[in-house]
Structure formats: structure tokens, C-alpha cells
Amino acid sequence: MIIVVGLYICLLLFMMKFNTNHEMEFEETKSISVLIPFRNEEDSLPALIQELEKQWLPSYGEIIFIDDHSTDSSKDIVLSSSLVNRSLLSLREGEGKKAALKYALGKVKYTHVSQIDADTVISENYFEKLLVKRADYTTGLIRYTSERSLINLYQRWENLAMMFTTRLAVQLKIPLMSNGANSNYKTQHVDYNDDYASGDDLFNMYSIFESGGVIAFNDQTWVETKCAPDFKSFFNQRMRWMKKSGGLTNFKFRLFSVLLLISQLSPFYIFFDQSYEFIFLVAVKLLLELIGMMNVNRKLKYKGLFPFYFVMVLLYPIAIILLLLISFFSSVSWKGRRL
Numbered sequence: 001m002i003i004v005v006g007l008y009i010c011l012l013l014f015m016m017k018f019n020t021n022h023e024m025e026f027e028e029t030k031s032i033s034v035l036i037p038f039r040n041e042e043d044s045l046p047a048l049i050q051e052l053e054k055q056w057l058p059s060y061g062e063i064i065f066i067d068d069h070s071t072d073s074s075k076d077i078v079l080s081s082s083l084v085n086r087s088l089l090s091l092r093e094g095e096g097k098k099a100a101l102k103y104a105l106g107k108v109k110y111t112h113v114s115q116i117d118a119d120t121v122i123s124e125n126y127f128e129k130l131l132v133k134r135a136d137y138t139t140g141l142i143r144y145t146s147e148r149s150l151i152n153l154y155q156r157w158e159n160l161a162m163m164f165t166t167r168l169a170v171q172l173k174i175p176l177m178s179n180g181a182n183s184n185y186k187t188q189h190v191d192y193n194d195d196y197a198s199g200d201d202l203f204n205m206y207s208i209f210e211s212g213g214v215i216a217f218n219d220q221t222w223v224e225t226k227c228a229p230d231f232k233s234f235f236n237q238r239m240r241w242m243k244k245s246g247g248l249t250n251f252k253f254r255l256f257s258v259l260l261l262i263s264q265l266s267p268f269y270i271f272f273d274q275s276y277e278f279i280f281l282v283a284v285k286l287l288l289e290l291i292g293m294m295n296v297n298r299k300l301k302y303k304g305l306f307p308f309y310f311v312m313v314l315l316y317p318i319a320i321i322l323l324l325l326i327s328f329f330s331s332v333s334w335k336g337r338r339l
Helices: 002-019 045-055 074-079 097-105 150-171 200-210 231-247 251-271 276-300 306-327
Strands: 032-038 061-067 086-090 112-116 120-122 137-144 182-186 215-225
Touching (some): 002 150, 002 251, 002 276, 045 074, 061 074, 061 097, 074 086, 137 150, 137 200, 150 231, 150 276, 150 306, 182 215, 200 215, 215 276, 231 306, 251 276, 251 306, 276 306
Parallel strands (some): 032 061, 032 112
């Protein structure tokens, strides 16, 4: 266990040394196809479209909205927008986000695609820092809105930890997670993996990486979305995330996942090993993670999270283990569909 925690600390130190205050280089935003799939998002689309209308320029390219069998007024909201170079596609066959994206990919004008979820709002100057130089796939920050509830508090803290871990994995060239609500990529080697109902972002990134593509993490902009409002929604969302991770078959990826899991459980091993060496390593691990998450939080600007840090470092791994065990025996639903 000491060896595992020590290795994890080395990875954290690597990230601190080579990527703290790292200045990213960006290409000029042009000739991109922005894809926005939606299904019954009449409550969310107005905020996204309003921000797009402020930032979107004709020189950027095209925006394609893809309707996945909506039964509300979502389509009317899109059609009434003043966005230039905007089009609306309606999915006729199949269902789900993957089917919508695959359909749109057959209609795009450009080879560089940007994905934005319909239930998000983009940060200021989003398109000015969209395309990372020399990257074939870029995943970016997700930010949760702040609401007064314990489940919201947990999800914002969890989100901060996941953004930190996602960035670390990308920097180590073992990209384990991707944020499909905020990603862009070149269309060569695109593969959404139809064997899994969700996970278009993860499998697409994995396919591009396996084909030799460069993966980047953009921490200069973000998209904001709402937390799952209740435990049932939270549970279904986490189940979707865990089930799709089973599609990553690369041994290196699986080994790194195990390393992360064991390292997160390390505070509990103090009950079995009270040696000064082990306690020191766990303390260093917690300190480095705290510093790393605070660096990420400079962009996300969450408030009131860090007083709960030492509660969350115990609660978070317990939640992961419980969800992982439950995921083997349960099915999940999303927007009224069983996955």
C-alpha cells in the first residue's frame, strides 16, 4: 500500500511541476461545426441560445441543432433564434445522443467538430479559446450551478475532484474521462461505440487516442450545467458513467483506474497501518490533491467547498465503491429511456 500511495504522489508531483500555470496555445476559431443535440430541453435551451447569440460570429463556421424526438417546444425555440449559420436537424431513425451525433456528422461542412450539451451555458469568450493547438481531441471544464442542498454541495465537490483527475490523466497521456458537454475534435477516427447506450464522448476520445491522436485538456473556459436535483437522478447519472467505463479495454487504462481507486481509499488503511511513514504519505497525498483542486477552482470559482474537504475525502471513496458495486446489478434510465 505504501508503494501504491507513493506512486500516486509521484504522479501528483509530476502534474504540479510541469503544468502549474501552464499557458495554453490556441488556434484561430474558424471552420468549425458546433453540434448541439437536444431532447425536451425547452427550459434549458433559451439560456444557451442567448449566450450563443452574444458570442457567435459567422466566421466561426456553423451551428447544428439536432432534435432527438422532442415533444415540447424545443424546436420552436431553436427556430426562433437569431443565430447565423444555424440549422436544425430532426432525428428520424434511432434514438439517443449517439444517434443524433452520428446523424449530424453526416451533414457537417467542416472536419473540426465542437460538442455542447443543450442544458449548459458557455463561459465568456468561449469560442476565442476553443481550439487547442496540435490537439486532435480536447475535453474541457464543466461547472455546476450553486444551489442550497446537500446533494448539490456533494456534486460540486465531486465535480471539482473529477475535473482535477481528468486533467491529471490527460497530462499523463492516459485519458480516462471526457466531458462530452464541452469537447471538440477532428472527425478522423471518430467512433462512438454502439455497444454502449451512453458514453459517446469517452469512446470517441478513446478511439482518437488509440489511433495516435493528441488529447488535450482545456482549463481556460467552461460550460455550466445544473446538478442532478435529487438522489434518483444522481444515481442514474453515475450509473451511466460507470457502465460506459467498462468499454475501455486498454490494460494501461484499467491499471491506472485501479491505482486511482486504491489511492482514494488510502485514508481508511490508516486503521490497519499506523506507521509514521504511511501516515506521512497519506498526509502528503491529501495536501497535493487539495492544492491541485484549488488550482482548478481558480477557473470554476466554487465557494464554500473546502471547509468540507476532510469530510469529503472519506465520503467520496465510499460513494465510489457503493456505486461501483450497485452498477453490476442494476439498470439505469435517462430522459424516460432504459439504458
